[in-house]
Amino acid sequence: MRFSVTGTFFAMIMTLGASNVAAETDRPNILFIYTDDQSHRTVGCYEESFPWVHTPNIDSLARNGIRFRRAYIGSWCMPSRATLLTGHHQHGVESMRMEGEYPGSVYDADQCPFWPSVFRRHDYETAQIGKWHTGVDTGFGRDWDFQIVWNRPRHPENAPNYYDNQLISMQGGAPQLVTGYSTDNYTRWAIDYIRGEGRDASKPWYLWLCYGAVHGPFTPADRHLDAYDDIEVPAPKDVYPPRPGKPQYVQSMEFWKPGPDGRPVERKVRELGPVGMKDMPGRPLADSVRQYHQGVLAIDEAVGRLVQTLKDTNQNRNTLIVFTSDQGFAWGQHGMKSKVAPHDAAVAAPLIIRPAGPVVNGRVVENPVSGVDLPPTFFAQAGIDLPWEMHGRDLSPLLADSDARWNQPAMLVHTGKNYGSDTDKIPASDDPSLYHGPGIPWYVMLARGRFKYVRNLIDGETEELYDSVNDPDELNNLVGDSRHHQRLLKFRRKTTAELRRTNAGFVDQMPEVAALNSGEESRTKTGREIN
Numbered sequence: 001m002r003f004s005v006t007g008t009f010f011a012m013i014m015t016l017g018a019s020n021v022a023a024e025t026d027r028p029n030i031l032f033i034y035t036d037d038q039s040h041r042t043v044g045c046y047e048e049s050f051p052w053v054h055t056p057n058i059d060s061l062a063r064n065g066i067r068f069r070r071a072y073i074g075s076w077c078m079p080s081r082a083t084l085l086t087g088h089h090q091h092g093v094e095s096m097r098m099e100g101e102y103p104g105s106v107y108d109a110d111q112c113p114f115w116p117s118v119f120r121r122h123d124y125e126t127a128q129i130g131k132w133h134t135g136v137d138t139g140f141g142r143d144w145d146f147q148i149v150w151n152r153p154r155h156p157e158n159a160p161n162y163y164d165n166q167l168i169s170m171q172g173g174a175p176q177l178v179t180g181y182s183t184d185n186y187t188r189w190a191i192d193y194i195r196g197e198g199r200d201a202s203k204p205w206y207l208w209l210c211y212g213a214v215h216g217p218f219t220p221a222d223r224h225l226d227a228y229d230d231i232e233v234p235a236p237k238d239v240y241p242p243r244p245g246k247p248q249y250v251q252s253m254e255f256w257k258p259g260p261d262g263r264p265v266e267r268k269v270r271e272l273g274p275v276g277m278k279d280m281p282g283r284p285l286a287d288s289v290r291q292y293h294q295g296v297l298a299i300d301e302a303v304g305r306l307v308q309t310l311k312d313t314n315q316n317r318n319t320l321i322v323f324t325s326d327q328g329f330a331w332g333q334h335g336m337k338s339k340v341a342p343h344d345a346a347v348a349a350p351l352i353i354r355p356a357g358p359v360v361n362g363r364v365v366e367n368p369v370s371g372v373d374l375p376p377t378f379f380a381q382a383g384i385d386l387p388w389e390m391h392g393r394d395l396s397p398l399l400a401d402s403d404a405r406w407n408q409p410a411m412l413v414h415t416g417k418n419y420g421s422d423t424d425k426i427p428a429s430d431d432p433s434l435y436h437g438p439g440i441p442w443y444v445m446l447a448r449g450r451f452k453y454v455r456n457l458i459d460g461e462t463e464e465l466y467d468s469v470n471d472p473d474e475l476n477n478l479v480g481d482s483r484h485h486q487r488l489l490k491f492r493r494k495t496t497a498e499l500r501r502t503n504a505g506f507v508d509q510m511p512e513v514a515a516l517n518s519g520e521e522s523r524t525k526t527g528r529e530i531n
Contacts, residue, residue, distance in 0.1 A: 027124075027382055028356035029319040030206045031194075031306065034084075035299055036077065036131065036162075036215040037339060039328035040350040042296045048344075048472065052231045053293060057304035058352065061323055063362040065354030066399055070447060070468065073324055073349045073371035075414040076340050076437065077215075078105060080326035080371060081134045082419065084208075085114040085143075087375035087390030089413045091504045094420035096135065101156040103275075107135040109142065112420075115375055116143040118387045119206050125199045130186040130210035140172035146198045147171060148189050150182070150212070160275050162212040163219040171198075181221050183213045187302040191309045204318075206378070211302075213295045214329075216276025220294035227294050233286035235264050236332040236345075238475055243334060245477030247461050249439045253335030256285060264332055269438070277337070285332050292331065320356045320381055322374065325349040333473070340437035342412065342445040342454045342464070343474050355399050356381070363402035368410035368447035369395060391502045409448040411498045416442055424505030429458050446495045453491035459511040465491065 040046045045059040045067060074080025078098075079090040086093050095108040116126040120143070127146035132138050136154040140147045150166045152159040155175065158167045163182050167175035178185065190209045192198075199205055213219075220227070239256050259265035264285040273279055280288075303323065310316040326349070330336035333345030340346060351369065354360075372392030379386050380394040397404040415423040416436040426442060427434040434441050434457070442457040452474075454464035465478040465488055478484040499507040 027204045029204050029315060030378055030381070031310070031319055031321045032206070032208045032378075033211075033303065033306070033321065033323045034130075034208060035211045035213060035323075035325040037327065037329045038214050038296065038299070038325035038350065039330075039345070040071070040348050041328070041345075042214070042293055043350045045352075046350060050231070050233070050293075052228060055296065055300040057300045057307070058323060058350070061303060061307070061321060061354050062352045064359045065321070065352055066360060066363045066365055066402055068351040068353070068365045068367075068369055070344070070366075070368040070410070071324060071349050071351035071370075072327075072347055072368065072410055072412045072445065072447065073351070073374075074327050075342070075347055075412060077133050077326050078103070078417075079414075079419070081210075083371045084374060085116070085134060086112065087115060087372060087386075087388075087392060089372055089391050089411065089502055089504075090415050090419055091413055091423040091506070092391060092420065092502060096419035097422065098417045103133060103152050103159055104156055105133075105135050105153045107137070109137065109139070113388075114139055114143045115379075115387065116206065116208075118384065119382065120145060122382070122384050123203055124382065125203045125205040127193055127199065127205060127207045128210065129189050129193065129207065130182075131212045132210070138169070138172075140169075146193065151175070160217075162215050162217065162276060181298065183211055183221065183298040183302060186211055187305055191305060194306070194309050194315065195313055204382075206382075209306075211299060213299055214292055216274070216278075218276070218288070218292050218295050220291060221298045224294045224297045227297055228290050231286075231290060233289045235285065236334075237473060238334055239264050239285070239332040241335060243475075245462070245464075245480065246334065247441075247456050247458075247464070249435075249441065250334050250336075250341070252439065255279070255335060255337040255438075256332055259284060266337070274338075274437075279337075288337075289331050292329070317358075318356050320378075321354040322352070324351045324374075336438070338437050338440075340414065340440045342414065342443050344452075344468075344472070345474070347412065347445075353377075353395070353399060360399075365398050365402045365406075367398065367406045367408075367449075368452070369398075370410040370412060373410075407448075409446050409494055409498060411447075411495070411502075412445040413499075413504065414440070414443050414445075421505060426457050426506050426509060426511065429511075434458065444495055444499065446491060446498060448491075448494065451487065451491070453488070453495060455492070455495055455510070455513070457506075457511055460514055461511075462514045463488070463492075 041048045044053040044055045045062045082093045095111040099106045125145050128144050129148045132149045132151045155167045168178045169175045256264040257267045266280050266283045268281040327339050327347045329339050330345040376390050376392050377395040380396045393408050444455045446453045450469045452466045463479045466474045
């Protein structure tokens with residue numbers, strides 16, 4: 001059966017009671033808006049955005065809440081979501097694995113419990129709407145009271161359909177083919193849920209709204225096809241090699257070449273690219289950037305509609321709103337056209353939190369934070385004890401005071417398609433499982449204060465150290481600068497300590513790093529000298 005996006009689809013939902021009045025409880029509702037591949041550069045309130053970027057509704061959320069200047073949610077779609085469902089870094093997500101035709105994946109719910117089930121036991125209504133990319137089991141009835149989901153792992157043949165003709169499963173039922181622009185569909189269903197369809201209006205609710213935009217093929221809504229006409233898109237400074245100080249895989253990035261007018265155009269690099277990201281030889285980089293930003297416009301409209309619905313139903317001041325993405329996406333920076341890599345151009349995501357209660361007037365948090373910090377924050381805001389030890393830290397002190405003393409690092413661990421104890425052994429440098437995306441090896445990234453450190457888990461590869469204030473484009477690797485040698489050693493030690501704290505099985509067999517220009521001995525093993 002085929003459905004258009006009308007009331008027919010929702011008429012099939014067995015509601016538990018609808019109301020336009022907020023639940024009588026002091027516990028906040030939580031609206032978690034989660035986009036896909038959306039760089040912080042696409043949001044106007046971020047300094048890194050182009051001057052022509054227009055996102056008034058997301059910017060309004062930031063003016064009435066807290067904006068995190070540097071947020072690292074994950075390295076790519078699936079581990080980011082696994083982290084947000086467990087509170088663990090990729091190496092702590094036990095039993096999750098890729099299986100069958102991509103994006104097929106599975107997990108054992110006993111070994112890998114998802115925390116929304118705990119909210120259900122504490123009388124929260126839990127809902128998930130939109131993209132699902134974390135095992136074929138979506139957890140309806142166990143983790144979610146309400147679910148309208150595009151289950152990509154279960155239906156790989158439909159997995160490329162990010163923007164139309166999606167197989168949608170409702171409340172754990174058989175999938176139905178649904179037409180219409182997916183961003184608008186998900187928004188409409190979320191609005192109906194907020195208004196009371198399908199939930200017990202006497203309980204607080206948690207809604208994880210997972211958009212597929214702006215993932216490739218980066219399709220905008222028809223109404224936005226003429227947006228951003230005649231814009232200027234300057235070429236990134238290191239769109240072409242050489243890239244001094246960068247790891248070998250970055251040196252090899254050549255997705256772009258000068259076009260007839262000297263501006264970057266795409267090269268043919270891959271015979272088969274990832275879903276929706278095929279190479280388009282000769283296409284100007286500026287055209288891709290324009291289309292990418294066009295796709296954000298429907299998301300921005302959605303934020304405005306969702307906030308207005310909260311106001312219309314008297315739930316606005318009792319709802320915590322979180323807006324973020326699974327990671328960013330690089331367009332030409334460091335020669336890339338991808339996510340995954342540990343550089344801000346590829347992984348930095350927007351993160352805006354508008355707390356329930358009084359308006360906080362647009363505070364900005366300079367401290368870097370990580371995706372693992374969000375689940376413990378949700379538990380703290382809901383007044384529920386953590387059901388297990390999570391890897392992140394509760395961000396509530398920063399929500400109360402953006403200048404609060406915060407010395408915690410933000411760590412991001414990328415182990416390709418491997419999870420849990422499958423990450424205990426680091427693959428050899430000639431093992432394809434060491435790499436994901438366009439040749440990006442496993443790595444550990446640690447950001448603290450204004451600096452960020454990257455340890456590439458490939459034998460003999462250079463480390464990376466960047467100053468986010470003086471070098472926001474991350475062009476100058478400070479590892480070989482003798483003035484930063486002690487800082488480098490400190491970041492090495494802190495990285496090892498964080499890996500130990502989070503029980504990373506590979507911490508004692510980290511590969512050797514490249515020699516430094518500062519005169520350090522040619523090889524240094526993290527697991528020995530620097531502990």
